[in-house]
Structure formats: structure tokens, C-alpha cells
Amino acid sequence: MTPAGAAGTVGPVRVVGTGVLGTSIGLGLRAAGVDVVLHDPSRTSLLLARDVGAGRLPQDGDPDPRLVVVAAPPDVTPDVVAGELEAWPGAVVTDVASVKGAVLGPLRSSGADLTRYVGSHPMAGSERSGPTAGRPDLFIGRPWVVVGGPESTGDAVLRVRTLATDLGATPVMLDAGSHDAAVALVSHVPQVAASLVAARLVEGDPAALDLAGQGLRDVTRIAASDPALWTSILGANAGAVLPVLRALRADLDVVIEALGAADVARDAESVQEGALGTVAAAIAAGNDGVSRIPGKHGGQRRAYDVVTVLVPDEPGELARLLADVGSSGVNVEELQLEHAPSQPVGLASVSVLRGLRGQLEEVLTGHGWRLAG
Amino acid sequence: MTPAGAAGTVGPVRVVGTGVLGTSIGLGLRAAGVDVVLHDPSRTSLLLARDVGAGRLPQDGDPDPRLVVVAAPPDVTPDVVAGELEAWPGAVVTDVASVKGAVLGPLRSSGADLTRYVGSHPMAGSERSGPTAGRPDLFIGRPWVVVGGPESTGDAVLRVRTLATDLGATPVMLDAGSHDAAVALVSHVPQVAASLVAARLVEGDPAALDLAGQGLRDVTRIAASDPALWTSILGANAGAVLPVLRALRADLDVVIEALGAADVARDAESVQEGALGTVAAAIAAGNDGVSRIPGKHGGQRRAYDVVTVLVPDEPGELARLLADVGSSGVNVEELQLEHAPSQPVGLASVSVLRGLRGQLEEVLTGHGWRLAG
Numbered sequence: 001m002t003p004a005g006a007a008g009t010v011g012p013v014r015v016v017g018t019g020v021l022g023t024s025i026g027l028g029l030r031a032a033g034v035d036v037v038l039h040d041p042s043r044t045s046l047l048l049a050r051d052v053g054a055g056r057l058p059q060d061g062d063p064d065p066r067l068v069v070v071a072a073p074p075d076v077t078p079d080v081v082a083g084e085l086e087a088w089p090g091a092v093v094t095d096v097a098s099v100k101g102a103v104l105g106p107l108r109s110s111g112a113d114l115t116r117y118v119g120s121h122p123m124a125g126s127e128r129s130g131p132t133a134g135r136p137d138l139f140i141g142r143p144w145v146v147v148g149g150p151e152s153t154g155d156a157v158l159r160v161r162t163l164a165t166d167l168g169a170t171p172v173m174l175d176a177g178s179h180d181a182a183v184a185l186v187s188h189v190p191q192v193a194a195s196l197v198a199a200r201l202v203e204g205d206p207a208a209l210d211l212a213g214q215g216l217r218d219v220t221r222i223a224a225s226d227p228a229l230w231t232s233i234l235g236a237n238a239g240a241v242l243p244v245l246r247a248l249r250a251d252l253d254v255v256i257e258a259l260g261a262a263d264v265a266r267d268a269e270s271v272q273e274g275a276l277g278t279v280a281a282a283i284a285a286g287n288d289g290v291s292r293i294p295g296k297h298g299g300q301r302r303a304y305d306v307v308t309v310l311v312p313d314e315p316g317e318l319a320r321l322l323a324d325v326g327s328s329g330v331n332v333e334e335l336q337l338e339h340a341p342s343q344p345v346g347l348a349s350v351s352v353l354r355g356l357r358g359q360l361e362e363v364l365t366g367h368g369w370r371l372a373g
Numbered sequence: 374m375t376p377a378g379a380a381g382t383v384g385p386v387r388v389v390g391t392g393v394l395g396t397s398i399g400l401g402l403r404a405a406g407v408d409v410v411l412h413d414p415s416r417t418s419l420l421l422a423r424d425v426g427a428g429r430l431p432q433d434g435d436p437d438p439r440l441v442v443v444a445a446p447p448d449v450t451p452d453v454v455a456g457e458l459e460a461w462p463g464a465v466v467t468d469v470a471s472v473k474g475a476v477l478g479p480l481r482s483s484g485a486d487l488t489r490y491v492g493s494h495p496m497a498g499s500e501r502s503g504p505t506a507g508r509p510d511l512f513i514g515r516p517w518v519v520v521g522g523p524e525s526t527g528d529a530v531l532r533v534r535t536l537a538t539d540l541g542a543t544p545v546m547l548d549a550g551s552h553d554a555a556v557a558l559v560s561h562v563p564q565v566a567a568s569l570v571a572a573r574l575v576e577g578d579p580a581a582l583d584l585a586g587q588g589l590r591d592v593t594r595i596a597a598s599d600p601a602l603w604t605s606i607l608g609a610n611a612g613a614v615l616p617v618l619r620a621l622r623a624d625l626d627v628v629i630e631a632l633g634a635a636d637v638a639r640d641a642e643s644v645q646e647g648a649l650g651t652v653a654a655a656i657a658a659g660n661d662g663v664s665r666i667p668g669k670h671g672g673q674r675r676a677y678d679v680v681t682v683l684v685p686d687e688p689g690e691l692a693r694l695l696a697d698v699g700s701s702g703v704n705v706e707e708l709q710l711e712h713a714p715s716q717p718v719g720l721a722s723v724s725v726l727r728g729l730r731g732q733l734e735e736v737l738t739g740h741g742w743r744l745a746g
Binding site: 140211234246256260271292325370 | 508516518545547551564565567572579581586590591594597601618619621635637656657660665667695696699703705744745
């Protein structure tokens with residue numbers, strides 16, 4: 001369970017902050033044979049991170065670190081980075097906070113040596129927290145945004161890129177403003193929207209909730225996220241989140257106004273010209289937007305055929321299904337499980353490349369599987 | 374691939390409208406041995422439905438239908454239902470439109486015999502349309518809302534409930550207003566929200582889209598839905614959708630105002646008292662709402678542990694993983710596939726009941742699987 005390949009990072013690496021991210025970085029570097037020295041203001045957290053194997057405590061006679069990784073809460077990150085830059089004049093310092101302008105701005109004001117600072121944001125997380133949730137493979141296959149400021153030296157950027165690749169991540173170069181605008185659009189605003197849709201369910205009739213389908217479950221899944229964490233993220237990135245939220249509100253106003261003028265049930269004759277067209281345009285714009293999300297392997301999203309199969313809710317049944325799918329020679333592009341209300345059976349939706357649906361259905365039917373629509 | 378058990382429905386059943394829903398109802402009833410007579414104003418669609426086995430054409434000397442199922446577009450449904458009630462004085466008539474007040478209101482105004490009318494809404498659909506997309510198993514395991522009006526006789530309600538159970542669905546009794554409010558909350562408003570979030574992506578930088586994770590994909594998945602279909606649904610249910618959309622806008626206004634007063638990055642000292650608390654309350658309300666969505670088997674949503682595994686993108690690999698999971702004796706509660714950008718590997722997130730994570734990880738590691746965080 002270790003990142004593959006030999007490390008390009010030269011130790012010792014100093015990791016400041018032994019939460020789930022700092023511990024995971026330590027574990028991943030240790031697994032690649034890199035010397036890691038840990039620090040945390042909480043002695044309990046520090047010793048726990050050491051005990052799970054994320055690195056060692058500092059010793060007299062240690063060489064100065066070549067790289068410092070600050071994995072502190074976003075609001076204290078600028079001060080911690082400034083302190084580390086001052087304490088280790090030969091080290092490159094990076095941080096892993098999920099907003100970058102809110103770190104770079106205060107750092108620049110503080111007069112810190114920005115030639116040796118490069119921000120980063122590994123696009124990985126865990127639903128758990130603390131050193132014991134750390135995993136050496138947390139970053140494998142994930143994008144790792146590297147934010148070299150105008151002052152950063154090429155060598156400093158290279159050391160942080162190397163850290164990302166040593167941990168199995170894919171480095172993505174962005175400036176701080178582009179990063180913050182990007183995560184506002186693809187992460188922070190979707191989080192707010194999911195939370196607001198889910199909040200409407202608080203007053204919903206239980207009978208209404210019983211009609212919930214996969215659509216509602218998908219839209220609201222991330223609404224289960226931690227309020228304290230998201231408050232700190234949204235507060236730190238308010239400058240980038242607000243314009244997108246305001247544009248969303250303007251679009252919502254348009255839909256509300258159009259629907260008010262298009263109440264077909266109340267009086268079909270009074271539906272205003274253009275009102276239904278406005279509603280259709282909003283849904284069509286959503287089609288356009290969702291088609292821009294890159295699909296598998298970073299390419300354009302591909303259109304799939306979906307085969308839905310009834311799966312008894314018993315250990316081994318899903319495996320048997322997938323084995324039968326495998327025997328058809330058809331690759332599974334996506335797989336979703338859904339559960340029927342009050343029935344001991346699940347619906348597995350298997351997405352396959354267009355044109356392979358018939359072949360797969362024939363094989364599955366031959367193995368006795370019941371298909372649903 | 375047929376619904377299980379003997380049919381309680383007595384034929385002939387007349388199905389009016391041979392799109393995907395009408396054809397699927399015909400196929401399901403025919404599979405259960407019920408005589409089905411088809412009608413559609415489009416002769417091509419009618420003959421296609423007959424050719425796929427959904428039923429037969431009317432013949433001289435046919436007995437009158439005992440049950441008529443109107444599967445027409447929502448906007449013409451009231452007129453078609455009224456015509457069928459008048460043409461077949463011995464028949465119970467139902468429809469399958471996804472809004473119910475917009476059907477019942479015009480019917481009542483028309484003076485139709487409502488003792489023999491019972492609305493219904495099978496909570497099933499297909500991403501495809503037309504008779505060739507019909508499937509006898511479309512409704513298996515899905516809720517089927519049965520809307521008996523105050524005038525409906527008990528026998529009429531029973532015939533429609535029996536239709537639902539014959540097709541493998543689970544009948545859910547609701548009045549028209551409750552149904553329309555329910556689908557506004559759990560389906561129509563989430564659709565609008567997903568479309569609006571996705572529409573924001575139209576102007577997004579491609580580099581931003583490259584950072585999209587599973588959260589954005591989940592929130593926007595249903596934004597790929599058909600604009601024409603959704604315009605007709607939203608227009609017909611505007612009365613129930615608008616109050617929820619307005620409440621959503623009010624909540625959004627609160628978040629926008631609070632974030633404007635909580636721009637931590639611009640000036641942490643000027644953050645207004647209470648602003649961050651307001652943001653946190655909005656996210657927390659989302660936690661409360663999402664926890665009300667019933668989980669598997671209709672019970673309360675259960676908390677799962679998630680084990681994430683790296684799966685090579687080749688036929689058979691996912692099957693091998695699921696077989697190894699099966700050998701651990703741990704049941705898969707949920708399964709999600711995610712693909713790493715520019716890498717020929719997928720991440721499979723396997724949800725298992727709390728406490729079984731360690732057991733599963735040990736077995737998978739023993740089989741040589743690489744775990745991710």
C-alpha cells in the first residue's frame with residue numbers, strides 16, 4: 001500500500017501539523033524512504049502521528065529541512081508559513097490549505113521571503129480527521145494544484161511538484177486567483193447549493209421523503225459535510241465564491257419569474273409568451289454546463305448506455321453480477337447501486353459504451369439475471 | 374424478465390399512449406398474462422408497440438375494457454382521461470402523468486365521472502423514449518403513487534393499486550396536493566438547482582473543470598435531463614414548485630449576505646459578529662435535511678465506512694475486486710466508481726456497515742489490492 005517508484009524528494013522534510021493531511025503526507029514520504037520530521041503544537045497529535053509511522057521527532061544535530069510542508073488549519077496557515085520561512089532560510093515552504101489567495105495575501109503583507117514559498121492544494125480528503133485517519137495513498141491519482149507565485153524560484157516550484165508526484169498525485173499548475181475561482185465554481189458553490197436543497201427537506205413531509213430517488217440522493221450527498229470546515233473554507237474564499245453565488249441567484253430569479261408567469265395548471269390560457277421558453281433555456285444551459293465536466297481519463301464525457309439489473313441484497317451477489325459482466329467482455333464505465341424501498345433487492349445500473357448494451361443484456365439474461373428498465 | 378406472480382388485474386386493459394411508459398405497462402401486463410388493447414393517435418407508434426409485444430389492436434366484438442391506462446403527455450392528459458371516462462362507462466380510468474393536481478383540476482371542471490378516475494404516478498423512467506425503449510420490468514421495486522380523489526370508489530382505487538403491484542411496484546397512497554408538493558420538494562426543485570449549478574460551468578475555465586471531483590459530478594448529474602420534458606413538468610407543477618424555490622432563494626440570500634460580511638481573506642478584523650455563524654447554520658441545516666432521506670430498505674440512512682480501492686481500468690478487474698469483497702463476508706452497502714484524471718485506473722469506493730472496515734481492508738490487502746484514502 002505504498003506510492004510506487006523511487007522518491008525524487010530529498011529529506012529531511014519537515015511536516016508542520018499532524019492532522020489527516022499532514023499525517024498522510026508523512027506516511028507517503030516515509031513509504032518512499034524519505035526522512036520526515038514532524039511538528040505539531042498538540043503533543044498528543046504529534047506523538048500519535050509518530051506512532052502510526054508518519055515520521056520522527058526532531059533530534060539535536062539534525063540537518064536543516066530542505067522542504068517544509070505546513071498542514072495547519074487555513075486561518076492560521078499564513079502565520080505558520082511566515083514563521084517557517086524565517087526559521088529555515090535554506091528551505092522551500094509549501095502549505096496544503098484549500099484556498100490560496102487567503103494565504104498568499106497576508107504572507108506578502110508580512111514581508112516574508114516569497115522566493116521560497118509555493119502554495120499547494122491536494123484535491124483529496126477524508127471523511128475522517130486526525131492522525132489515525134492518515135493514509136499513505138490518500139493522494140494517489142488525485143490532482144494536486146501547485147501555485148507558484150510571481151516571486152517563487154523555479155527550483156522551489158520543482159521541489160513542490162516533486163512532492164506531489166512522489167505521493168502519486170498529478171501536479172496541476174495554477175496561479176492563486178485561478179485556483180480560488182476554480183474551486184469556488186467546481187466545489188464551494190456546489191456545496192452551498194447542495195446544502196440549501198437539503199435544508200429544504202427539514203420541513204418536508206415524511207411521505208414526501210419516501211418518494212426520494214437517486215436524483216435527490218446525488219444532489220444532496222455532499223450536504224452531509226462538516227459545517228465548521230466549510231465555514232472556514234467559504235469565509236476564506238468569499239471573494240471568489242460570492243460572484244458565482246450572485247450569478248446563481250440571478251439565474252434563480254429568472255426561473256422563479258418565468259414559472260410565476262407559466263402556471264399551466266392554474267390557467268393554461270394566461271401563460272405568458274416566452275415564459276415556458278425561459279424555463280426550457282435554463283434547463284438547456286444546465287445540459288451545456290454538465291457536458292463540460294471532463295469524463296473518465298480527462299477526456300470529454302462520453303455517452304453511455306445503461307443496463308439496470310436486480311441484485312439480491314446478499315454478500316457475493318454483486319460480485320457474481322460483475323463476474324458475469326466481465327465474462328461478456330464489456331468494460332464497466334460507471335456503476336451505481338440503488339435500493340428499492342422496502343425490498344431486499346438492489347438495482348445496479350451498469351454504464352457501458354454506446355452500442356454494447358445488447359451484447360451485455362444477452363450475456364446477463366443467459367446467466368439468469370433479471371433486468372429492470 | 375417478467376414481473377413475478379400471478380396478475381390480479383382482469384383484462385382487457387386499454388392502454389392509451391404507446392410511449393416508453395405505456396409500452397412498458399403493456400409489456401408488463403402481457404408478461405403476466407393480461408389481455409392488453411393498445412391505442413395511440415400515432416399509427417407508427419401504435420404498430421411498433423404491438424410489434425414489441427406490448428398488446429394487440431382492438432377487434433370487433435372485444436369486451437369493454439375494465440381498466441384504461443392513459444399514458445399521454447401531461448398537457449393533453451385531462452382531455453384524454455375525460456374522453457375515455459365517457460367512452461367506457463364500465464371502466465376505471467387512470468393516468469401516469471408526473472403531476473396530479475394539473476390533471477384532476479381540469480377533469481373536475483369538465484364534469485367527468487370522477488368516481489371511476491384514480492390518478493397515478495409510477496416513480497420510474499427511462500433516459501430513452503418511444504415504444505422501443507419499453508421494458509416489462511421498468512416498475513419493479515419502484516414506488517407507484519396512487520391518488521384516489523374524494524369521489525373515487527374503493528373498487529376503483531383497488532384496481533389501480535392492483536395494476537401497480539402486478540407490475541412489481543410498491544403502491545403509495547397520497548392525495549393530489551400532497552403528491553405535487555412531495556415531487557416539487559424531492560424531484561422538481563433539486564432538478565432546477567442542479568441545472569442552475571451546471572449552467573454556471575458554461576463560462577468556466579477548462580482548467581477549473583479539470584479540478585471537478587465526485588461532489589460536482591453528483592450535484593450536476595441530473596442536469597443532463599431533457600429540457601422539453603422538464604419544462605412541461607415544471608409548468609404543470611408551478612404552484613407547488615414556486616414556494617419551495619422562493620424559500621430556497623431566501624436561504625441563498627441569507628448565505629450571500631453573511632458571506633459578504635465574512636470575507637476573512639480581505640480583512641479578518643472586519644468580519645461581522647454572527648456572519649460566520651450564519652454560514653455554519655446553513656451548512657448544518659443541510660446536514661439535518663440530508664439525514665432525513667430514507668436509506669436502504671426504507672429505514673433511516675445508516676452511517677457507513679468507506680474503503681477506497683484502486684482498480685485497473687480493464688474488463689474483469691471490478692469483478693475480481695467484488696469477488697474478493699464477497700470472500701470477506703462483508704456486504705457492499707453502496708458502491709461508487711470514480712476515475713482519476715489522465716490515469717488508466719479507477720477508484721472504487723465500497724461502503725460497508727460501520728465496524729467492518731478493518732476486516733474488509735485486511736482481506737483486500739491480502740489479495741494484493743492497493744487501497745487509497
